[in-house]
Amino acid sequence: MTEALLEPALDLASLLLLSGGVFLGITGAVGVLRFPDFFTRLHAAGVTDTLSAGMILAALMLQAGLSLISVKLAFILLFLLYTSPVASHALARAAVHAGVKPVDAKPGESSSPS
Amino acid sequence: MLAAAAVGILVVMALALVRAFRGPSICDRILAVNMIGTKTVLLIAVYGFLSGRPDFLDIAITYALINFVGVIAALKFIERIAASPPPTRPEEL
Amino acid sequence: MNDDIVLTVIGKLLIPFILLFALYVQFHGDFGPGGGFQAGVLFAAGIILYALTNGTAAAMRLIPPGLLAPLAALGVLLYGGVGVATMLLGRHFLNYSVLAQDAVHGQHYGILLIELGVGITVAAVMLLIFFAFTSRED
Amino acid sequence: MLYFLLLFAALFGFWLLLSGYWANPLLLLLGLASSALAAWIGTRLEQSDTRGYSxxxxxxxxxxxxxxxxxxxxxxxxxxxxxxxxxxxxxxxxxxxxxxxxxxxxxxxxxxxxxxxxxxxxxxxxxxxxxxxxxxxxxxxxxxxxxxxxxxxxxxxxxxx
Structure with a gap:
């Protein structure tokens, strides 16, 4: 009995996660197109790299069920969460070194490191 | 449902491609390419499910890895170039 | 090149797992997509990531470049050796069926060894090329 | 040595989850050898950032x-x-x-x-x-x-x- 109820519930959750993930991906891409300078675009790209990827992979995990396929999907998610901030950080750092200037960014208040 | 998701991911990649062509700085282009790379990983995973062959996940992991190493390599290259000409950026040397 | 904390630390933490994944791809060549060529590239990519994040000198200490040319030759030798072994056992070049009691196991071991040879050579040559380019600039 | 063993155990667990062929003695053996090789290379990295954590x-x-x-x-x-x-x-x-x-x-x-x-x-x-x-x-x-x-x-x- 529970099986018959669980199956559509899982499918629905998977559908919601999948559409949410794609929506977030498109949001990030629109942000990358719309934001004024490189550094603000970096934040928009962060949306597609974190939650969007997480939701799409979680949706696939729900479809795969408890199996080694889900474990591999979890590895992919872990790897993306592990490396995407490193790539973003390296991008920002390279941009600063290459002389890309942030457009009208205010200086932060609690600046002046000792 | 999976096919729709695959199309959605392709739309994201197309939008990122526009940014890659528009630039303006080299960093914008690498940002876009990196984004296309992570979306490709997701696309391979979704396609694996779509075609009922989840062994595609190994390819997805491989792609994610190569994409990461490639982006880091490109960025190191840019930093090296940015650091090399002394008249423009004397503080780097 | 000045040191970046995030890159050096992450580079070190990732490498053992990248190498293990490369070896996994290497040895599951006949069970799923994969095989010697991809595995060799992945293995080399792991070391190259270490070189990019921690410096070429550190990577050369990890994998001595002097070892790479012999390794590349060893891979080819392994490939050819399996072929010659099958000929000595009375079959055609690279007809693995004779490598074990029954043909299925023979094929299995034969492909495993051949792929290992390909993997070793590809990884060694990729690293040789990488080191040749980077050490020219420093 | 403790570091090597911990890394080896983690890597072999990773191998088992990736492989899925838990009853194939040849692949298990190759897994042990691969984990040992990767862990050995892991212990030969620059150690200043990876050692000494509680x-x-x-x-x-x-x-x-x-x-x-x-x-x-x-x-x-x-x-x-x-x-x-x-x-x-x-x-x-x-x-x-x-x-x-x-x-x-x-x-x-x-x-x-x-x-x-x-x-x-x-x-x-x-x-x-x-x-x-x-x-x-x-x-x-x-x-x-x-x-x-x-x-x-x-x-x-x-x-x-």
Whole structure:
């Protein structure tokens, strides 16, 4: 009995996660197109790299069920969460070194490191 | 449902491609390419499910890895170039 | 090149797992997509990531470049050796069926060894090329 | 040696989960050999960043990650708002240096990656006592400057003293 109820519930959750993930991906891409300078675009790209990827992979995990396929999907998610901030950080750092200037960014208040 | 998701991911990649062509700085282009790379990983995973062959996940992991190493390599290259000409950026040397 | 904390630390933490994944791809060549060529590239990519994040000198200490040319030759030798072994056992070049009691196991071991040879050579040559380019600039 | 054994065990577990052929003696044997090779190379890396961490940190990190996932979701929603309704929620970029309190390089890395992982803030440069941050909005910058995340990472690092 529970099986018959669980199956559509899982499918629905998977559908919601999948559409949410794609929506977030498109949001990030629109942000990358719309934001004024490189550094603000970096934040928009962060949306597609974190939650969007997480939701799409979680949706696939729900479809795969408890199996080694889900474990591999979890590895992919872990790897993306592990490396995407490193790539973003390296991008920002390279941009600063290459002389890309942030457009009208205010200086932060609690600046002046000792 | 999976096919729709695959199309959605392709739309994201197309939008990122526009940014890659528009630039303006080299960093914008690498940002876009990196984004296309992570979306490709997701696309391979979704396609694996779509075609009922989840062994595609190994390819997805491989792609994610190569994409990461490639982006880091490109960025190191840019930093090296940015650091090399002394008249423009004397503080780097 | 000045040191970046995030890159050096992450580079070190990732490498053992990248190498293990490369070896996994290497040895599951006949069970799923994969095989010697991809595995060799992945293995080399792991070391190259270490070189990019921690410096070429550190990577050369990890994998001595002097070892790479012999390794590349060893891979080819392994490939050819399996072929010659099958000929000595009375079959055609690279007809693995004779490598074990029954043909299925023979094929299995034969492909495993051949792929290992390909993997070793590809990884060694990729690293040789990488080191040749980077050490020219420093 | 302890480090080698821990790494070896982790890598072999990774192999088992990847492979899925748990009854094939040849693949198990190759897995042991592969894990040993990867762990051996792992012990030959520069050790200054990977040694000397307490077990306490391993136990505390999962709790920190749960909190971090919540933060990531919140930060994502904020950026989504700013993408789709730029007039109601305008962006106001801020760039500045914030102090950090982690003692180890791994701790600083975790903090910097947490900053970047929450959309709306990106860590640009990490030095010994400060991190240079670019934020999409003043509120995102102020949240970070309040120091909650910094304190949590330092707690997870487990080196109070």
């Amino acid at each position: 077990l306490r940190m391993l136990l505390r990190l999962p709790g920190y990650w749960v909190w971090l996932v919540g933060e990531i979701v919140k930060a994502n929603l904020d950026v989504v708002r700013r993408v789709w309704r730029p007039h109601t929620y305008p962006i106001s970029p801020v760039i500045g240096h914030l102090p950090l309190s982690q003692k180890t390089r791994l701790g600083k890395t975790i903090y910097a990656n947490s900053i970047t992982l929450t959309p709306g803030t990106v860590a640009i440069e990490v030095s010994d006592d400060a991190v240079m941050v670019h934020a999409l909005s003043e509120s995102a910058y102020a949240d970070l400057a309040a120091g909650d995340m910094d304190r949590r990472v330092t707690w997870a690092e487990g080196r109070s003293g």
